[in-house]
Amino acid sequence: xxxxxxxxxxxxxxxxxxxxxxxxxxxxxxxxxxxxxxxxxxxxxxxxxxxxxxxxxxxxxxxxxxxxxxxxxxxxxxxxxxxxxxxxxxxxxxxxxxxxxxxxxxxxxxxxxxxxxxxxxxxxxxxxxxxxxxxxxxxxxxxxxxxxxxxxxxxxxxxxxxxxxxxxxxxxxxxxxxxxxxxxxxxxxxxxxxxxxxxxxxxxxxxxxxxxxxxxxxxxxxxxxxxxxxxxxxxxxxxxxxxxxxxxxxxxxxxxxxxxxxxxxxxxxxxxxxxxxxxxxxxxxxxxxxxxxxxxxxxxxxxxxxxxxxxxxxxxxxxxxxxxxxxxxxxxxxxxxxxxxxxxxxxxxxxxxxxxxxxxxxxxxxxxxxxxxxxxxxxxxxxxxxxxxxxxxxxxxxxxxxxxxxxxxxxxxxxxxxxxxxxx
Amino acid sequence: xxxxxxxxxxxxxxxxxxxxxxxxxxxxxxxxxxxxxxxxxxxxxxxxxxxxxxxxxxxxxxxxxxxxxxxxxxxxxxxxxxxxxxxxxxxxxxxxxxxxxxxxxxxxxxxxxxxxxxxxxxxxxxxxxxxxxxxxxxxxxxxxxx
Numbered sequence: 001x002x003x004x005x006x007x008x009x010x011x012x013x014x015x016x017x018x019x020x021x022x023x024x025x026x027x028x029x030x031x032x033x034x035x036x037x038x039x040x041x042x043x044x045x046x047x048x049x050x051x052x053x054x055x056x057x058x059x060x061x062x063x064x065x066x067x068x069x070x071x072x073x074x075x076x077x078x079x080x081x082x083x084x085x086x087x088x089x090x091x092x093x094x095x096x097x098x099x100x101x102x103x104x105x106x107x108x109x110x111x112x113x114x115x116x117x118x119x120x121x122x123x124x125x126x127x128x129x130x131x132x133x134x135x136x137x138x139x140x141x142x143x144x145x146x147x148x149x150x151x152x153x154x155x156x157x158x159x160x161x162x163x164x165x166x167x168x169x170x171x172x173x174x175x176x177x178x179x180x181x182x183x184x185x186x187x188x189x190x191x192x193x194x195x196x197x198x199x200x201x202x203x204x205x206x207x208x209x210x211x212x213x214x215x216x217x218x219x220x221x222x223x224x225x226x227x228x229x230x231x232x233x234x235x236x237x238x239x240x241x242x243x244x245x246x247x248x249x250x251x252x253x254x255x256x257x258x259x260x261x262x263x264x265x266x267x268x269x270x271x272x273x274x275x276x277x278x279x280x281x282x283x284x285x286x287x288x289x290x291x292x293x294x295x296x297x298x299x300x301x302x303x304x305x306x307x308x309x310x311x312x313x314x315x316x317x318x319x320x321x322x323x324x325x326x327x328x329x330x331x332x333x334x335x336x337x338x339x340x341x342x343x344x345x346x347x348x349x350x351x352x353x354x355x356x357x358x359x360x361x362x363x364x365x366x367x368x369x370x371x372x373x374x375x376x377x378x379x380x381x382x383x384x385x386x387x388x389x390x391x392x393x394x395x396x397x398x399x400x401x402x403x404x405x406x407x408x409x410x411x412x413x414x415x416x417x418x419x420x421x422x423x424x
Numbered sequence: 425x426x427x428x429x430x431x432x433x434x435x436x437x438x439x440x441x442x443x444x445x446x447x448x449x450x451x452x453x454x455x456x457x458x459x460x461x462x463x464x465x466x467x468x469x470x471x472x473x474x475x476x477x478x479x480x481x482x483x484x485x486x487x488x489x490x491x492x493x494x495x496x497x498x499x500x501x502x503x504x505x506x507x508x509x510x511x512x513x514x515x516x517x518x519x520x521x522x523x524x525x526x527x528x529x530x531x532x533x534x535x536x537x538x539x540x541x542x543x544x545x546x547x548x549x550x551x552x553x554x555x556x557x558x559x560x561x562x563x564x565x566x567x568x569x570x
Binding site: 053057069070071072074089090091092093094095098164166167170334337338341342344345349354356357358359360361362363364365377379380381383394395396397398400406407410413414416417418419420421423424 | 465466469470472473474476477478479480481482483484488489502528529531532533534535536537541557558559560561562563564565566569570
């Protein structure tokens, strides 16, 4: 008997069951993951790592969307070796495909223009996205405020920063290749804090390594705005004075005060130096979106966070990771991934109604290459200090005895592993 | 571990002593059922991010990138930690920590860890499934990249 009422009741009952089933994650893949959505601004070391570990540790119960302008990932670590000539930029460039496919992470190749923290929404050039938690991991922004003559793309073709790996790195290498033997390469070290504390000193070694092999009469002049070498000091000082004696001219406390673009001449308080190839590494601050979104205070260009969760101290439900964080710790790729993991773990805990780890601990290893094959490291464990409410250096950290080829191998293995960990 | 020389023998017995100490003082803190060590919820949360910080050298969940198969440590084969025995990992970490085992880097890291963290890490990595983790293949940088 076709009783319309019964049939309607039946359909209603099936519908209700369907809804019940749909609310169970294991049975309804298409529905919104039960723990919510995390949007991540920036697909660098910090952002990509946070995306992966949020998916892993929530067992897929958190939806993750990464907003990143570039369709490829280019590694800053190892990019000084492009200047030395033992790597090309294409050895350091990766797709996001494995990360997306292996972990079900959605990428939007777009740029964020605004964050509406009250509505938990961000604006992109191509639309809007709502979130339960937002992670902002934009890296550093170069501050050309005092260097207007170097701010344009045109000026940076002549004087590249090459401090974000990419075509500027290639350009700087080409300039070094075109420079005649006997030429002078001049570079600066900006006042700390900046991305990758040992990076400028490693760069000086890489360029000197290239000169030593191919242009032995050339010179490297390093103008450091800091009072001394600020990372692996003893090791770099020894390499400058011994391995590259007479080639690297290191000048501490020598901040650049003026740049003449046309003549590639720079002045400091003490010196005026003419360069054949000039590399200007600008002063740095938290990524642009962090400033726009009110994640930095007016007179301090870095983001203060809670080190148990990396949630901003200024904007609720917004977490900040990587080089933009005011951590008082090295702004390195390994540190960025460590912060991302602590943050991902904390967000999984919070969204599932549990407490984050009250005492995070992580390890950091950073290598610098002094030529094509030899590297040296600094290794440290960092531990949350409940009194200071920040990560502090634990006991036992240290550096290499001296640069060596065995550690060059470890450094390459470090790169292979952090790339696979971050991007697959 | 096979140890034959005098000093190494001493080192080996000091590890055993330390393992004994840890077993008696810390293992009770780890739930132990059917031969599997289980973490408390707090320990699990603490160790997952700590262990993940080892990934820069030892790979995701202890599966370091390997060149060809799971070979011995070499420049492109950092040690795989996943699936190694807890006792092996524990004795190595403790050896690095007390200086009886030579290291390039791990003596520095192990000294920054508490004995409980070393025990948690050894247990954590012993419980991971070893896989053959290949290198990520790079690609040509596109012209439009910034």
